[in-house]
């Protein structure tokens with residue numbers, strides 16, 4: 249007899265066929281049902297396996313980050329908090345990116361000295377001698393400034409820092425510097441000066457409250473502009489190097505974050521900054537090394553053998569400009585990633601207002617080092633250089649009393665004194681310690 253179920257499954261047509269077919273179908277149904285349930289079990293198993301694989305992956309990720317990363321953990325958070333602590337009424341808590349860099353070190357020390365809280369961030373890349381960066385870090389540590397080793401492209405790290413500390417300000421100095429190196433490693437400029445900047449701005453925009461941001465643009469944005477002195481309202485749409493183009497892009501990018509999210513932004517166009525603890529890739533630094541070692545120096549010359557000139561600016565003047573900018577930055581207005589009203593957007597030149605030619609720079613170094621340079625004049629290669637720079641700083645003067653006070657003669661004297669105390673008179677350079685430069689025109693230090 250067909251079962252009740254078979255009755256329900258097939259039309260009630262009498263005959264043998266019906267019963268046989270019903271049995272066959274019954275078997276097929278059971279087979280089908282059993283294969284569906286097998287598939288179901290397999291699917292479950294697969295899901296379970298995937299889930300455990302993913303959680304294992306995430307465990308391994310977290311674990312490896314915990315064990316290998318240089319940030320995170322209770323002790324680390326404590327150090328970050330302590331470093332950010334202010335020691336004066338109305339003091340600010342500043343995240344300084346690029347803190348183990350030349351300008352970053354000086355600005356961090358100046359902020360700490362006057363009682364502000366400072367947390368440094370630096371990726372210690374090998375663009376130039378890392379041991380100099382480590383030495384700057386030790387100096388900062390001695391003054392109670394904690395340096396987080398990490399990259400501005402690390403969004404998780406930035407979010408964590410903003411979780412741990414309510415930063416009132418960000419002094420953004422981390423960047424790929426150097427005008428001519430952009431031809432050798434263009435991607436590093438995009439990575440740090442564009443992608444890194446955006447990652448940092450994203451973190452700042454989401455922070456609650458949002459910090460005010462002061463950051464390093466560059467005199468190089470004036471590019472092929474030939475109206476002197478350079479004023480902030482002059483053309484900046486003809487950059488001569490990729491470095492300059494990324495800094496100019498930074499000015500536009502920060503503008504959009506100011507416009508959309510209400511971040512307070514101040515961009516500082518630095519003019520060829522020099523001084524103690526400086527950058528070994530810069531001319532004054534490499535010339536000093538080569539003169540001391542009796543090696544020739546390459547002095548570039550412009551069209552028609554015109555000397556190149558720069559508005560060389562001493563580090564102490566730049567530091568005053570940075571602090572003045574932070575003090576007058578005004579508040580960001582957004583919260584939770586939303587703009588609540590207009591916020592300040594400013595751009596200032598920070599220069600020395602009196603350009604000096606490169607051969608004169610060499611003569612000053614010769615006097616301070618008491619040694620003759622072996623000059624090797626070469627026509628300026630088409631590598632992104634501009635013939636001269638000259639800052640008009642009246643805007644910065646009006647906004648926060650910026651007034652450069654150190655001339656090149658005085659500033660280089662201080663630099664040479666530091667150089668000799670740091671490296672000694674007979675500092676010997678080993679091949680390959682300064683990886684990126686092939687020309688030999690730049691310092692190799694360790």
Ligand SMILES: O=C(O)[C@H]1O[C@H](OP(=O)(O)OP(=O)(O)OC[C@H]2O[C@@H](n3ccc(=O)[nH]c3=O)[C@H](O)[C@@H]2O)[C@H](O)[C@@H](O)[C@H]1O
Pocket residue numbers: 425426427465466467468518519520521529530531532546547548549556557558606633689690
């Ligand atoms: O203001 C800026 O925004 C930039 O300033 C700095 O760039 P520059 O002004 O190019 O400084 P720097 O390399 O010291 O060359 C100085 C002069 O020496 C000439 N120069 C250079 C090397 C050499 O071997 N020979 C030579 O004649 C050279 O032709 C030039 O005329 C920063 O590096 C840069 O990161 C950015 O911050």
